[in-house]
Structure formats: C-alpha cells, structure tokens
Amino acid sequence: MKISISYPPLESPKGTPLLSQNRQFQWFSDPTYIYPMIPASAATLLKQNGYEVFWDDAIAEGLSYEEWKERLVREKPDIVAIETKTPVVKRHWQIINELKNHSLQVTNWKLKIILMGDHVAALPEESMKNSKADYVLTGGDYDFLLLNIANKLSDKGELEGGIYYREKNQIINSGEYNLEKHSLDELPPIDRKLTRWELYAFKNGNYKYLPGSYVMNARDCWWGRCSFCSWAALFPGGKFRARSAGKALDEIGELIKLGVREIMEDSGTLPVGKWLEDFCQGMIERGYNKKVKISCNMRLNAIKNIEIYRLMKKAGFRMILFGLESANQKTLDKIGKGLKVEEIEPTLRDCKKAGLEPHITVMVGYPWETKKDLENTLTLAKKLFRQGYVDSLQATLMIPYPGTPLYRYCQENNLLLTD
Numbered sequence: 001m002k003i004s005i006s007y008p009p010l011e012s013p014k015g016t017p018l019l020s021q022n023r024q025f026q027w028f029s030d031p032t033y034i035y036p037m038i039p040a041s042a043a044t045l046l047k048q049n050g051y052e053v054f055w056d057d058a059i060a061e062g063l064s065y066e067e068w069k070e071r072l073v074r075e076k077p078d079i080v081a082i083e084t085k086t087p088v089v090k091r092h093w094q095i096i097n098e099l100k101n102h103s104l105q106v107t108n109w110k111l112k113i114i115l116m117g118d119h120v121a122a123l124p125e126e127s128m129k130n131s132k133a134d135y136v137l138t139g140g141d142y143d144f145l146l147l148n149i150a151n152k153l154s155d156k157g158e159l160e161g162g163i164y165y166r167e168k169n170q171i172i173n174s175g176e177y178n179l180e181k182h183s184l185d186e187l188p189p190i191d192r193k194l195t196r197w198e199l200y201a202f203k204n205g206n207y208k209y210l211p212g213s214y215v216m217n218a219r220d221c222w223w224g225r226c227s228f229c230s231w232a233a234l235f236p237g238g239k240f241r242a243r244s245a246g247k248a249l250d251e252i253g254e255l256i257k258l259g260v261r262e263i264m265e266d267s268g269t270l271p272v273g274k275w276l277e278d279f280c281q282g283m284i285e286r287g288y289n290k291k292v293k294i295s296c297n298m299r300l301n302a303i304k305n306i307e308i309y310r311l312m313k314k315a316g317f318r319m320i321l322f323g324l325e326s327a328n329q330k331t332l333d334k335i336g337k338g339l340k341v342e343e344i345e346p347t348l349r350d351c352k353k354a355g356l357e358p359h360i361t362v363m364v365g366y367p368w369e370t371k372k373d374l375e376n377t378l379t380l381a382k383k384l385f386r387q388g389y390v391d392s393l394q395a396t397l398m399i400p401y402p403g404t405p406l407y408r409y410c411q412e413n414n415l416l417l418t419d
C-alpha cells in the first residue's frame with residue numbers, strides 16, 4: 001500500500017500558506033517553510049510498518065497545481081493524507097473532490113483521502129459533508145491515526161477513536177480520540193531523508209544559522225488553555241505528553257550528523273522543570289551545545305529563576321519565543337493566558353541577561369479592546385525594545401478559529417461575519 005502525505009499547492013495572490021504546527025494561520029509573501037513534524041513522524045511510522053510512503057510537500061517544492069496533480073496521478077497512491085486549516089479548507093474540499101473524481105476514471109485506482117488538521121478536528125462533519133474525503137481525523141496524533149487507518153484498510157485491526165468515515169452512505173464516528181494511549185517514546189526518530197529535510201532547511205525566518213531543522217518533543221503545550229489557540233483543541237493541556245529527554249538528545253545528535261546548525265524546537269511550549277534541566281545537562285555533556293543552536297516556544301511566567309535561563313544558554317539555546325499577546329490584564333485574563341502584566345518585564349530582562357534572544361508575539365484586534373488598550377500594548381512593546389529586553393517581535397491579527405473558546409465567544413456575541 002502506498003501512502004502520500006500531501007500538501008497541494010494553494011496558489012493565491014496572498015502568498016505562501018503556512019500550515020502544520022503554525023498555531024495561527026499566515027500567508028507569507030516571502031515564503032518560509034515550516035517542517036511539518038507530526039506528518040513527518042507519520043511518514044516515518046508508516047514506513048517502519050512496511051508501507052510505501054511518498055512525501056509530497058508541493059508547497060515547499062514550489063510546484064504549480066497542475067505539476068503537482070500530474071505527479072500525484074503518476075504516483076497513484078492508495079491513500080492521500082492532506083493537512084488543512086480554516087482559511088484554506090474550502091480549497092482543500094475542491095482539490096479532494098477533483099482528485100476523487102479523477103481517480104474514478106483511472107483503472108484500478110481506489111483512492112482514499114484523509115483530511116486532518118485543527119479545523120477539521122473542530123468541525124469533522126462539515127468536511128465529510130462538503131467533500132468526498134473518506135476519513136477525517138479529529139485528534140492531533142496524525143501519525144498513530146494514519147497508521148491505524150492503513151492497518152484497517154489492510155485488514156489488520158479495527159479503527160480507534162477519533163476518526164470519521166463513511167459506511168453505506170452514512171457518516172460514522174469511531175468515538176472519542178484517546179491521546180493517552182499513544183506514547184511519544186514509541187515513535188521512531190523522524191526519517192529526515194524520507195521527509196526531505198532539506199526543503200525546510202533554508203527558507204525559514206526562525207533560523208539564524210543554516211541549515212536549520214525542526215524537532216517537536218512534546219504534544220503540545222502543558223498550558224493548553226489560551227482561548228485563541230487552534231492547537232489546544234487537538235492537544236488539550238491536561239493530556240500533555242513529552243518524549244524522554246534522552247530520546248530528544250539522540251535526535252539532536254542525528255541532526256548534528258546531518259550538518260544542521262540550528263534547530264527550532266516547535267512544541268507549543270517546551271517542557272520545563274526536570275525535563276528541561278536533564279535536556280540542558282545532556283546537551284552540555286554530549287558536547288552538542290558547541291555544535292548547534294536551539295530555539296523554542298516558552299511561556300512568559302514558566303521560568304522564574306534566571307539560573308535556568310543561564311543553563312539554557314550554556315546548553316546552546318538561542319531564541320526563546322514568548323506569547324505576550326497583550327499588555328492589558330483584562331485581555332490576558334479573557335484569553336486564558338494565565339499571565340500577569342507585571343510578570344512580563346522581569347522575565348524578558350532575565351532571559352536577555354542570561355544571553356538569550358527573546359522574541360515576543362503580540363496580537364491586535366481583540367473585539368473588546370479599545371484604542372487605548374491597543375496603544376498600551378504598542379507602548380509596552382516599544383519600551384521592551386528600548387530597554388533591550390527583546391530582540392524581535394511578531395504581530396498577528398486575532399482570528400477566532402473554530403473549536404476555540406474565542407470562536408464560541410464571538411459566536412455568542414454575534415461578532416462573526418462568517419457562519
């Protein structure tokens with residue numbers, strides 16, 4: 001059985017879409033390519049279990065839609081798995097329908113299409129009704145779930161929870177997804193050759209040193225409560241899982257052998273406490289800290305002791321990405337950030353003092369914020385730059401994504417222009 005993990009080109013005047021572990025969807029005019037970590041893990045796991053895998057990221061390859069389609073038809077996979085997000089889901093429905101219709105005209109091509117991603121996890125029936133997708137995944141463990149479907153289609157077991165499928169013209173749900181039964185330590189290290197790591201090694205704003213690459217040691221964020229976060233529905237914070245620090249270090253060693261000089265650790269929030277200390281000690285003891293730089297996502301009040309930042313610096317960490325989101329306490333409370341405004345400056349100061357490069361993300365456009373509130377955030381951001389506490393900033397428009405508490409808030413307050 002051949003399985004294609006596909007990112008069809010989504011040609012648009014808006015730019016290049018960022019899918020995958022991009023928790024706020026963006027179009028980039030200057031393309032940046034994020035290595036899709038869970039789909040890459042899926043490709044590796046499927047191959048390890050004897051399936052033929054075709055890694056098909058036509059967005060990162062820069063193919064046109066027609067080039068991509070012709071190639072896929074030549075490959076004739078039995079399964080195509082596509083990851084989607086809210087702003088592009090309708091385009092994916094069109095592509096799925098086109099592919100399914102095309103496959104019917106090709107002799108002996110019984111194509112099955114699987115749709116996955118945060119949007120369909122929130123609204124699985126919508127995609128089953130509006131497209132000819134055969135399966136929709138509702139949990140974020142695409143690797144375990146894709147293997148489960150491939151096994152089911154090969155008469156090796158039953159479907160586990162978290163999967164929508166069709167039977168006799170009915171849409172059936174296999175039940176609740178269960179993240180706890182999937183141990184991340186059971187997953188093989190990502191096969192970088194199979195998943196064409198070089199596609200994601202150069203064009204990426206997170207890298208200072210090239211080539212760069214990605215790892216993701218946890219799913220996904222131990223906080224998991226921000227009301228706008230489109231991944232909190234895939235991976236609720238209470239079900240947080242991390243690989244052992246030892247396995248994480250082994251993977252860093254493999255990336256160093258490939259020649260990688262910078263690594264983006266893209267878990268929603270990096271594990272802290274003993275995990276982080278073990279990981280840092282391991283980086284130092286194995287000498288990896290001299291060979292590679294690491295960046296990661298962190299919560300602003302997660303590390304309260306500057307010595308931990310110093311240890312991270314010694315271990316090779318470089319950029320630390322913090323979600324600041326707003327300088328207004330009422331907004332931080334409303335979005336479930338679990339952060340006090342007065343915690344922001346001391347954390348960034350300590351992080352910078354330890355020699356790290358803090359990067360902050362802020363959001364604008366909260367429906368309850370006034371112009372004055374917006375100016376507060378702008379003023380704080382400017383002050384942080386003036387003080388030299390941050391190196392870079394990323395601003396995003398607040399967008400309520402289906403499945404998030406923020407979306408429900410907007411629905412209840414009649415704020416949505418869409419349905």
Ligand code: SF4
Nearest residue numbers: 221224225226229268
């Ligand atoms: S801190 Fe909030 S926004 Fe960031 S990954 Fe966790 S839940 Fe999502």
